[in-house]
């Protein structure tokens with residue numbers, strides 16, 4: 001199996017963005033270092049948890065390192081937009097965060113999702129372990145990550161408006177409200 005490990009150290013820039021129509025958006029994390037761009041696909045719910053996770057993580061780092069400057073949160077929207085080509089390396093499964101105190105860098109760790117779709121054909125015997133799959137480590141400043149968290153939460157929330165009747169998202173082409181129709185098929 002092809003399995004790569006990439007360290008983007010340091011990230012010159014890292015962001016997240018969504019592409020597509022409301023309700024069908026695909027979310028990405030993208031970073032670049034010098035001339036090279038790295039993009040991965042992330043679920044919207046993963047991005048939302050990551051945004052919350054980053055804030056908690058940075059709060060904990062600040063608590064343990066009280067002399068550190070506060071990480072900035074202000075981003076410029078145009079700079080947070082994804083840049084073509086969008087050529088994802090993989091779809092993200094596991095996500096983690098770590099802190100290198102010596103360098104004051106945070107690492108955002110993403111591991112390739114393991115194919116559920118492969119199902120029963122995925123019989124690799126004893127070699128099959130959950131720890132397989134490609135890995136990318138994005139080495140960022142605390143400010144870069146906080147900007148990613150703030151912007152990521154913003155784009156995740158910009159989706160379809162919620163129906164005030166049933167609380168489900170409304171499609172742009174119209175919404176068949178179960179509260180009004182009486183039942184859902």
Ligand SMILES: [Zn+2]
Pocket residue numbers: 163164165166167168175176177178179
């Ligand atoms: Zn409704």
